[in-house]
Amino acid sequence: MSDISPQLFAQRISDLGLADHRSVEQAINELGVGEHTLEDMIKVAQRNGLVTTLQTEKILKGDRGGYFYGEYKVLYLIGAGTFARVYRAQKGDEVFAVKVLRKRFRDEMKELEQFLREGRMGLKLRHPHIVNILDVIPDTRNPFLVMEFVEGQTLRDLVRIRGKLPADLALRLMYEIASGLAYAASLGIAHRDLKLSNVLISSDGKAKLVDFGLAALTDRNNPEKMADCPNARAIDYAALERGTGVRKDDPRSDVYFAGNMLYHMLAGVPALTETRDRLQRLNVSRFQSIVPLHELVPDVPGVANQVVQRALEFNPDKRIQSAAALQAEVKKAMQILESGGSRRTSDDPSAPSDVTDEEPPTNEGEGYIVMLVESKAALQNAVRERLKSRGYRVLVISNPNRALDRFHPDDDAPADCVVFGASELGSLAVEAFNKFGSDEHTASIPSILLVDRRQTSLIASARRGGNRKLLPLPLKVRELRTTLIQLLAGVERRPLGTY
Numbered sequence: 001m002s003d004i005s006p007q008l009f010a011q012r013i014s015d016l017g018l019a020d021h022r023s024v025e026q027a028i029n030e031l032g033v034g035e036h037t038l039e040d041m042i043k044v045a046q047r048n049g050l051v052t053t054l055q056t057e058k059i060l061k062g063d064r065g066g067y068f069y070g071e072y073k074v075l076y077l078i079g080a081g082t083f084a085r086v087y088r089a090q091k092g093d094e095v096f097a098v099k100v101l102r103k104r105f106r107d108e109m110k111e112l113e114q115f116l117r118e119g120r121m122g123l124k125l126r127h128p129h130i131v132n133i134l135d136v137i138p139d140t141r142n143p144f145l146v147m148e149f150v151e152g153q154t155l156r157d158l159v160r161i162r163g164k165l166p167a168d169l170a171l172r173l174m175y176e177i178a179s180g181l182a183y184a185a186s187l188g189i190a191h192r193d194l195k196l197s198n199v200l201i202s203s204d205g206k207a208k209l210v211d212f213g214l215a216a217l218t219d220r221n222n223p224e225k226m227a228d229c230p231n232a233r234a235i236d237y238a239a240l241e242r243g244t245g246v247r248k249d250d251p252r253s254d255v256y257f258a259g260n261m262l263y264h265m266l267a268g269v270p271a272l273t274e275t276r277d278r279l280q281r282l283n284v285s286r287f288q289s290i291v292p293l294h295e296l297v298p299d300v301p302g303v304a305n306q307v308v309q310r311a312l313e314f315n316p317d318k319r320i321q322s323a324a325a326l327q328a329e330v331k332k333a334m335q336i337l338e339s340g341g342s343r344r345t346s347d348d349p350s351a352p353s354d355v356t357d358e359e360p361p362t363n364e365g366e367g368y369i370v371m372l373v374e375s376k377a378a379l380q381n382a383v384r385e386r387l388k389s390r391g392y393r394v395l396v397i398s399n400p401n402r403a404l405d406r407f408h409p410d411d412d413a414p415a416d417c418v419v420f421g422a423s424e425l426g427s428l429a430v431e432a433f434n435k436f437g438s439d440e441h442t443a444s445i446p447s448i449l450l451v452d453r454r455q456t457s458l459i460a461s462a463r464r465g466g467n468r469k470l471l472p473l474p475l476k477v478r479e480l481r482t483t484l485i486q487l488l489a490g491v492e493r494r495p496l497g498t499y
Helices: 006-015 021-031 038-047 053-061 109-124 155-162 165-184 232-244 251-267 278-282 302-311 323-339 377-388 400-405 429-437 456-461 478-489
Strands: 072-080 084-091 093-102 135-136 144-148 152-154 199-202 207-209 369-373 393-397 417-421 449-454 469-475
Touching: 006 021, 006 038, 006 053, 021 038, 038 053, 053 072, 072 093, 084 109, 084 199, 093 109, 093 469, 109 135, 109 144, 135 199, 135 417, 155 199, 155 232, 155 251, 165 207, 165 251, 165 323, 232 251, 232 369, 251 302, 251 323, 302 323, 302 377, 369 377, 369 400, 377 393, 377 478, 400 429, 417 429, 429 449, 429 456
Parallel strands: 369 393, 369 417, 417 449, 449 469
Antiparallel strands: 072 084, 084 093, 093 144, 135 144, 152 199, 199 207
């Protein structure tokens, strides 16, 4: 405890303007007569609301400033970053958040301008899912922003405390985030610093975007302007944009990092490895070596997984193209998840699905395991990724005999349907397909043979049946999905977390 006396502590509260003289005197009187310690004085002052813990610490250190920013009295520190601190502050009976540029950057014109630009842009943004900036004080000696105060926590804190979030909650929060992004984009503003710590979750559970410090008014008339790295916070965006050959402030960049946030909510860890190493962050391979979400979260609903996959597409032309499009896709995924499953064109459960690969995502395959017996890597990858995006779990085996060995009469079947590919395996695939359909312990399990129309001898030797189908190569994924829906119509789905 400081060697400051109780009387001097009380006097400084009054001198600094933290409380009026009458309130200070009343607190002293509450102590009564006799000797009292500094700790006694601090306790009564804090109990009476004359000072906060932060103000007490500053008084004990002898600080003469930092108690007020303009007319706003600083109460508590609620957030601190590399460039600024955010305080809970009071003006009259109202509470605000005051964001203050750190002292070491106030003489740096570039950093000061960036800070004030955030404020100016924020004044334009009025949206329920963006934290409102109410005032910008451009005093070069003491610049600060006044914002609405959001009672709650950051999204990063929420994920750290709860771990993986349920898919419905993660999608709802992403919908609100995308809503704010889409509104900003409609004004030509990109965020440029999307991460969990830049989203506040209010006490009533609403997501609010904060910190447009790297936001930029997009300049569509200058297509040659490529990404740069003005500071550490911009590196991730610049690395992605350089690696994919797009201009700085491409709207699809915010989509990518929103996808990283959704992945983080669903998996409990981010898609992009987090590091402070500048060279590692600039390495484009960091964006290409993401562990598929379904490998970390096997029970992730297919509709949520597909949104993540499309948002995190490295190729910007295949990525969701805007925040508004992201919002729309998340909304469709939420509706499908709420409806409890896939859609069909009729009441007949064996009728073909009405969805195509270009239509809204579904979780039609959720609860089913498909084994793909195929040696051709390109076909393996195409089938696996398309089916996984629809909720199926896919096991890939390149050797037909090894695939048959996985089905033991005394064990539960490892898959609900087996797809045999004859493009390279030829007669080996057909023989395995026939054996699978004739063996007693596998005859009831659906199977599909993928075969080129020109392989006439193989087609002739394949034994078809009610639950054994042939599909032509080159493969149309929609046709495969439709056939799977038909074959699996009477197969009970596996409970989440068991497959």
